[in-house]
Amino acid sequence: MDTTAFAQVRLSVLAKHICPVPNGVQGLSLQGCSAGDSAAYERHNTADDDVVIVAALRTPLTKARRGGLKDTDAVDLLATVFKAVLDRTGVEPQAIGDIVIGSVLGPSSQRANECRIASFFAGIPETVPVRTVNRQCSSGLQAIADVAAAIRAGFYTVGLAGGVETMSLNPMAWEGGINPRIENFPGAQGCMMPMGVTSENVAAKFGIDRKSQDEFAVRSHRKAAAAKAAGKFKDEIVPVSTKVKDPKMGAETPVVVSEDDGVRGSTTVESLSGLKPAFRKNGTTTAGNSSQVTDGAAAVLMMTRAEAHRRGLPILGIFRSFAAVGVDPSIMGIGPAVAIPEAVARAGLSLDDIDVYEINEAFASQASYCVAKLGIDENKVNPNGGAIAMGHPLGATGARCTATLLHELRRRGRGSRFGVVSMCIGSGMGAAAVFETGGEVDKFMTARAVKGQVLLSKDAVV
Numbered sequence: 132m133d134t135t136a137f138a139q140v141r142l143s144v145l146a147k148h149i150c151p152v153p154n155g156v157q158g159l160s161l162q163g164c165s166a167g168d169s170a171a172y173e174r175h176n177t178a179d180d181d182v183v184i185v186a187a188l189r190t191p192l193t194k195a196r197r198g199g200l201k202d203t204d205a206v207d208l209l210a211t212v213f214k215a216v217l218d219r220t221g222v223e224p225q226a227i228g229d230i231v232i233g234s235v236l237g238p239s240s241q242r243a244n245e246c247r248i249a250s251f252f253a254g255i256p257e258t259v260p261v262r263t264v265n266r267q268c269s270s271g272l273q274a275i276a277d278v279a280a281a282i283r284a285g286f287y288t289v290g291l292a293g294g295v296e297t298m299s300l301n302p303m304a305w306e307g308g309i310n311p312r313i314e315n316f317p318g319a320q321g322c323m324m325p326m327g328v329t330s331e332n333v334a335a336k337f338g339i340d341r342k343s344q345d346e347f348a349v350r351s352h353r354k355a356a357a358a359k360a361a362g363k364f365k366d367e368i369v370p371v372s373t374k375v376k377d378p379k380m381g382a383e384t385p386v387v388v389s390e391d392d393g394v395r396g397s398t399t400v401e402s403l404s405g406l407k408p409a410f411r412k413n414g415t416t417t418a419g420n421s422s423q424v425t426d427g428a429a430a431v432l433m434m435t436r437a438e439a440h441r442r443g444l445p446i447l448g449i450f451r452s453f454a455a456v457g458v459d460p461s462i463m464g465i466g467p468a469v470a471i472p473e474a475v476a477r478a479g480l481s482l483d484d485i486d487v488y489e490i491n492e493a494f495a496s497q498a499s500y501c502v503a504k505l506g507i508d509e510n511k512v513n514p515n516g517g518a519i520a521m522g523h524p525l526g527a528t529g530a531r532c533t534a535t536l537l538h539e540l541r542r543r544g545r546g547s548r549f550g551v552v553s554m555c556i557g558s559g560m561g562a563a564a565v566f567e568t569g570g571e572v573d574k575f576m577t578a579r580a581v582k583g584q585v586l587l588s589k590d591a592v593v
């Protein structure tokens with residue numbers, strides 16, 4: 132046996148000694164070792180019943196009405212990601228305690244039914260329940276928070292969260308009349324504003340000029356193009372076998388969609404500067420510095436830390452905290468600037484502890500405002516691009532951002548530990564969640580005796 136193999140055997144024997152026992156008794160825990168050990172982190176990172184993510188995958192994101200998923204319904208999008216997270220982990224579908232899916236558009240009762248149908252398409256048995264959640268653009272993130280809370284409450288041990296949106300088949304629209312009493316409530320009037328108008332409001336109120344919005348959009352495309360060229364999205368994308376319909380003749384052609392189609396790496400400030408304002412005459416929000424209307428789905432398989440250990444599954448990330456906040460609906464884009472500090476504080480951390488931020492780029496105006504307001508180093512924000520380049524399938528985006536964040540943290544290994552996903556929410560809210568890298572147990576295993584704060588380095592163990 133060579134030295135590496137011997138070391139691995141020794142580490143695995145030691146791991147069995149120190150892993151939390153499956154019945155949930157708290158004592159010793161096994162975890163990845165990374166930079167920084169704040170006192171707050173010590174308080175939190177002790178639990179055998181920590182909620183962890185063992186798989187986070189998404190479909191490609193494609194342009195609504197034009198892209199490769201334009202004729203794929205919500206059922207097929209979801210069934211693809213459901214099946215993928217189960218296949219990749221080997222978790223038997225009957226082990227899932229509940230499925231929670233975020234979705235924004237479309238008839239809500241039909242969407243709930245479609246999510247249930249998708250579970251059957253993915254081979255999940257009838258015994259596994261399904262529900263939907265709608266917190267508008269953060270619905271996918273809310274689904275993850277809901278599953279984490281239910282696991283933490285002991286309702287079940289394994290849960291599946293995610294999101295889906297087909298903006299091709301379910302356009303953004305208001306149905307029915309408007310309550311006339313809205314005139315007396317300025318906040319309520321803000322809820323009726325088109326999202327692009329709220330972007331114009333943020334730009335005007337906080338002085339985010341057109342050039343800085345276009346520059347932000349260019350960076351989004353360049354980062355996404357670089358990530359795509361480096362093959363990074365392959366870690367998180369599940370190809371979708373589907374069909375596209377010829378819009379004139381109606382003929383269907385089978386296709387396999389495997390890449391995002393919105394990324395334009397050649398975008399320049401000059402090429403964007405010629406685009407007309409999309410939402411307000413003399414405004415600054417354009418097709419080039421807004422997120423695109425998009426189709427897609429994402430899914431995240433979650434369980435207790437003890438369950439992941441029992442199954443021998445690598446931990447992609449640990450769910451640490453969640454916060455949803457309310458803000459003025461007419462400038463809803465500021466939501467992340469309020470939600471992020473709240474979620475980070477709830478995790479017992481400070482903004483300086485966060486290594487990577489996935490802040491949804493609904494519009495360059497709102498995303499750049501939030502980054503500036505929080506004083507975050509932009510190098511830490513959306514390192515693989517964001518919604519301006521990749522797209523924003525509303526209800527799926529929170530789970531998409533979580534997948535992108537966790538795979539990025541995993542690739543970085545020891546160098547980065549904490550990440551944040553945050554979204555602004557139409558009708559004036561913000562949501563954010565803090566995740567911690569699961570560490571790569573095989574590479575960076577460290578035994579920590581939680582009660583005694585004993586740290587054994589890999590070298591000391593072997």
Ligand SMILES: CC(=O)SCCNC(=O)CCNC(=O)[C@H](O)C(C)(C)COP(=O)(O)OP(=O)(O)OC[C@H]1O[C@@H](n2cnc3c(N)ncnc32)[C@H](O)[C@@H]1OP(=O)(O)O
Nearest residue numbers: 268326395398409417418419421422423424493555556557
């Ligand atoms: C809480 C929240 O999250 S709120 C956010 C919710 N989401 C939204 O509100 C969606 C916002 N976005 C939109 O509504 C739409 O994308 C709009 C109205 C801004 C633009 O719609 P469209 O005109 O259909 O945009 P489209 O993507 O087709 O681009 C139009 C043209 O702009 C130009 N363009 C767009 N991006 C670029 C770019 N990066 N570089 C150069 N040209 C560009 C192109 O000429 C493009 O046409 P082409 O794709 O045929 O080349």
